[in-house]
Amino acid sequence: MRERRHASSRLPWRWWLICLAALALALPSHAQQYIGRRMQLLPDSMVPRMSVTEQIVDLLGWQPIEVDVPNLGVTEEVYWLRLTLDPAMEAGALLEVQNATIDELSCFIICDGEVITAYGDGETHRSGQESRLGTYPTFAIPLATECTDFEVLLRVESGKPLLLPIRLAGHKEVIDDAHVRDVFFAAYFGIIFVMLLYNLFLFFSVGDRNYLWYAFYIITVGGAQLVLNGYSELLGVEQWPWLELRVVHLFGVLSGVATIIFARDFLDLPKRVPWLNTVMYVYMGLYAVAMLFTLLGLLTWAYNLINFCALAIFLLIPGAVLSLRQGFRPAGYFLLAWTFFIAAVVVFVLKDSSIIPFNQWTFFALPVGNAVEVVLLSLALASRINELKQESARARERQLQLARQNERIVKDQNRLLEDRVQERTLKLTETNRDLEGALNELRTAQQQLVQQEKLASIGQLTAGIAHELNNPINFVSSSSASLKRDFDDVEEVLKLVLALDPESQELQQEVRALQERMEELDLAFTQDEIVQLLKGIEDGAGRTAEIVKGLRIFGRVDGDAFAPAQLNELLESTLVILRSSLRDQVAIDLELAEDLPPVRCQAGRLNQVFMNMITNAAHATMARADLAPEDRLIYISSRVEGKRVIIRIEDNGAGMSDEVRSQIFDPFFTTKEVGEGTGLGLSIVMGILSDHEAEVDVTSQLGKGTAFTLTFKA
Amino acid sequence: MIHVLYLDDESHNLTAFRAAFRRVFKVHVTTEPTEAVQLLREHPIEVVISDQKMPALSGVEFFELIMSDFPDPIRMLLTGHADIDAVIDAINKGQIYKYISKPWNEAELQALVEEAAGQFRRKQSVQQEGNRLVEQMRQAREIASWLIEATASGSANPAEIHEKVKKIDELLS
Numbered sequence: 001m002r003e004r005r006h007a008s009s010r011l012p013w014r015w016w017l018i019c020l021a022a023l024a025l026a027l028p029s030h031a032q033q034y035i036g037r038r039m040q041l042l043p044d045s046m047v048p049r050m051s052v053t054e055q056i057v058d059l060l061g062w063q064p065i066e067v068d069v070p071n072l073g074v075t076e077e078v079y080w081l082r083l084t085l086d087p088a089m090e091a092g093a094l095l096e097v098q099n100a101t102i103d104e105l106s107c108f109i110i111c112d113g114e115v116i117t118a119y120g121d122g123e124t125h126r127s128g129q130e131s132r133l134g135t136y137p138t139f140a141i142p143l144a145t146e147c148t149d150f151e152v153l154l155r156v157e158s159g160k161p162l163l164l165p166i167r168l169a170g171h172k173e174v175i176d177d178a179h180v181r182d183v184f185f186a187a188y189f190g191i192i193f194v195m196l197l198y199n200l201f202l203f204f205s206v207g208d209r210n211y212l213w214y215a216f217y218i219i220t221v222g223g224a225q226l227v228l229n230g231y232s233e234l235l236g237v238e239q240w241p242w243l244e245l246r247v248v249h250l251f252g253v254l255s256g257v258a259t260i261i262f263a264r265d266f267l268d269l270p271k272r273v274p275w276l277n278t279v280m281y282v283y284m285g286l287y288a289v290a291m292l293f294t295l296l297g298l299l300t301w302a303y304n305l306i307n308f309c310a311l312a313i314f315l316l317i318p319g320a321v322l323s324l325r326q327g328f329r330p331a332g333y334f335l336l337a338w339t340f341f342i343a344a345v346v347v348f349v350l351k352d353s354s355i356i357p358f359n360q361w362t363f364f365a366l367p368v369g370n371a372v373e374v375v376l377l378s379l380a381l382a383s384r385i386n387e388l389k390q391e392s393a394r395a396r397e398r399q400l401q402l403a404r405q406n407e408r409i410v411k412d413q414n415r416l417l418e419d420r421v422q423e424r425t426l427k428l429t430e431t432n433r434d435l436e437g438a439l440n441e442l443r444t445a446q447q448q449l450v451q452q453e454k455l456a457s458i459g460q461l462t463a464g465i466a467h468e469l470n471n472p473i474n475f476v477s478s479s480s481a482s483l484k485r486d487f488d489d490v491e492e493v494l495k496l497v498l499a500l501d502p503e504s505q506e507l508q509q510e511v512r513a514l515q516e517r518m519e520e521l522d523l524a525f526t527q528d529e530i531v532q533l534l535k536g537i538e539d540g541a542g543r544t545a546e547i548v549k550g551l552r553i554f555g556r557v558d559g560d561a562f563a564p565a566q567l568n569e570l571l572e573s574t575l576v577i578l579r580s581s582l583r584d585q586v587a588i589d590l591e592l593a594e595d596l597p598p599v600r601c602q603a604g605r606l607n608q609v610f611m612n613m614i615t616n617a618a619h620a621t622m623a624r625a626d627l628a629p630e631d632r633l634i635y636i637s638s639r640v641e642g643k644r645v646i647i648r649i650e651d652n653g654a655g656m657s658d659e660v661r662s663q664i665f666d667p668f669f670t671t672k673e674v675g676e677g678t679g680l681g682l683s684i685v686m687g688i689l690s691d692h693e694a695e696v697d698v699t700s701q702l703g704k705g706t707a708f709t710l711t712f713k714a
Numbered sequence: 715m716i717h718v719l720y721l722d723d724e725s726h727n728l729t730a731f732r733a734a735f736r737r738v739f740k741v742h743v744t745t746e747p748t749e750a751v752q753l754l755r756e757h758p759i760e761v762v763i764s765d766q767k768m769p770a771l772s773g774v775e776f777f778e779l780i781m782s783d784f785p786d787p788i789r790m791l792l793t794g795h796a797d798i799d800a801v802i803d804a805i806n807k808g809q810i811y812k813y814i815s816k817p818w819n820e821a822e823l824q825a826l827v828e829e830a831a832g833q834f835r836r837k838q839s840v841q842q843e844g845n846r847l848v849e850q851m852r853q854a855r856e857i858a859s860w861l862i863e864a865t866a867s868g869s870a871n872p873a874e875i876h877e878k879v880k881k882i883d884e885l886l887s
Contacts, residue, residue, distance in 0.1 A: 481734060481820055535726075540726065
């Protein structure tokens with residue numbers, strides 16, 4: 001980076017030398033003689049009104065001019081210039097006023113106090129004969145050998161600087177010089193034109209609006225040179241006198257504005273040198289004022305303002321320096337070009353102020369400097385584009401580098417990540433193993449819990465059976481003992497009856513004794529009692545048998561094998577088991593379909609399901625406080641629907657909320673007090689039912705009841 | 715004969731009970747608690763047996779019901795396996811004398827009833843004796859006040875006084 005900048009800072013110096021050489025070569029070799037010192041000056045304000053031209057020559061107040069090239073500045077004053085000629089030597093020569101921008105120029109040739117020839121020239125006033133040879137007003141001095149007082153009177157009036165390089169020269173010399181100038185300006189405009197085309201082309205191909213500003217700048221600056229040096233005819237403005245009078249001002253304003261816009265954009269002032277940017281805005285404002293003056297016809301004011309604004313070009317030097325300091329390399333080119341231009345301007349101004357002599361060298365300094373500047377600025381623009389390109393290339397390089405770096409980082413990160421992932425995987429595997437262990441433990445625990453739940457239901461079953469069996473066993477065994485005693489009594493009486501001797505004479509007595517004994521034994525009651533006892537025994541036996549049957553179905557040994565079974569039977573056997581505990585608590589309404597097809601099931605496990613559900617239903621009815629015990633009801637039904645068997649267990653108990661309903665099948669979920677339920681009942685039920693591919697539908701209404709609908713495939 | 719009341723919702727149990735013990739006790743049976751109260755009123759029941767598990771009210775509840783009106787009869791509870799907590803509670807509160815589990819052993823049950831009846835009778839006799847003693851004391855006190863009055867006024871003759879003193883001796887013996 002440092003190396004490159006060093007090289008570039010050397011480059012402008014080389015350009016400097018080349019440009020200087022070009023400038024030197026472009027200069028015409030001979031010097032011209034200006035005759036300012038031979039002339040006298042009279043402001044028009046000193047001339048009495050209504051004076052005749054001839055009278056002016058002899059007026060008092062003519063001031064001698066102390067310089068070769070008088071500069072009257074920008075003034076509203078009209079001046080008269082008087083030149084005394086040598087009729088012998090100078091008649092037939094040409095008087096050339098080398099200022100193309102004089103608004104009104106009149107020339108009177110006076111011979112012995114009489115005007116013999118009058119010329120008019122100027123941008124507005126073209127009275128008299130054609131007076132130009134080349135670009136400058138040129139007046140032919142007539143031959144007047146008989147004249148003793150041979151004088152030339154010039155009247156000049158202009159809203160532009162009245163710089164008056166006047167000379168007397170031969171026809172050929174004037175034409176030659178005009179040719180030189182033409183060639184010179186042709187070269188100059190050629191350069192300008194080429195640069196214009198070049199930059200316009202670049203603008204259209206690159207699209208950088210800087211080129212457009214630059215083209216604008218070139219047009220205006222070139223145009224300014226055009227009108228300043230008397231080539232305004234090329235623009236055809238003489239057809240509109242109003243415009244012709246102002247064309248210099250207009251180009252002055254436009255070129256100033258174009259310069260500011262271009263430089264501002266080129267140097268990127270808003271970003272790099274904001275204060276200067278603000279100053280430039282001020283100048284733009286001033287130019288606007290100058291424009292206004294121009295349009296209003298305050299041409300002198302306008303010109304002075306434009307001149308003042310031209311100082312802005314000096315300010316661009318520090319702007320370029322600051323920009324360059326910030327590392328903006330094209331500012332170097334700009335600085336070089338601008339220095340050139342300023343140098344040329346300085347020469348131009350010094351020449352106009354007669355500080356340095358007015359000659360071809362100083363005269364051409366401005367266009368040459370301007371041409372060099374235009375070319376250099378073109379280069380600067382190219383460099384700027386280059387710079388921008390390089391910058392973007394550098395940026396791309398940086399991005400690429402960054403991307404590479406990122407890639408490397410990403411790679412490293414990836415490796416790190418991979419390591420981490422591996423590490424994590426290892427850890428996870430370990431955790432997994434631990435979890436598996438935990439899961440196994442949990443499974444074991446769950447199995448134990450399921451087992452416990454099973455045992456609990458077996459316990460419930462046992463208690464229920466014990467209850468159910470207690471009564472029949474009690475009265476069967478008790479009754480049989482009593483029956484034996486009753487039969488003893490009957491037997492005794494029977495023996496007495498058998499011992500009766502029909503032949504005996506004491507038969508009547510014996511019968512009476514027998515009757516007495518029978519009465520004593522209350523045999524009538526005994527007979528009745530025997531019937532009752534036998535009925536009790538029969539009843540007890542029947543009930544015991546029923547219980548045992550239920551028990552057999554309920555506790556089927558083949559409980560875990562799938563086998564066809566009648567769900568009705570299973571329900572009934574479950575109810576037998578539950579009857580003792582439910583009988584006094586809740587009424588059970590059983591409505592079983594008779595034509596129920598058998599269902600392949602694990603009967604033992606289904607019994608557990610029914611028992612659990614019916615017990616839950618019973619508990620639900622008991623939990624409903626507003627329900628009298630005699631109103632508690634469980635409605636159990638079975639029905640066939642196509643190939644499906646539907647069991648419905650419905651209660652009018654407390655019901656449950658949707659939230660509870662959604663959780664009832666979750667393991668360990670219980671609404672009972674701690675220690676009263678494991679919360680596993682329904683979760684086991686769900687497991688069993690899903691083993692049977694049975695569908696479970698639960699509807700419940702808080703405070704109204706719950707219905708479980710189980711659908712089995714037949 | 716000992717009067718026994720047995721309350722059970724299972725009528726077969728009543729039949730069996732009566733058949734088993736009608737020869738040794740005066741047996742009263744019913745399935746209805748209200749009828750049981752009626753029987754308590756009508757008969758000198760000494761032992762009340764109730765089944766614990768009944769639809770309308772439990773045995774313990776039944777005992778609580780009759781406690782105030784019939785505190786004296788000895789109460790015995792017949793139970794199945796369950797409700798052992800209620801039984802324990804009842805025993806601790808002193809509501810029942812014994813509990814018998816079904817199925818009952820006839821001899822055991824008979825012995826228990828007799829024992830309960832003995833208890834009842836002992837209690838009854840102690841009460842009667844107490845009543846009797848109170849009566850005697852009252853009579854003795856009556857005679858004593860008469861004697862004090864008679865000796866103070868000097869209206870009584872010695873034989874009469876002697877007879878009265880002899881009577882007090884008899885009462886206090």
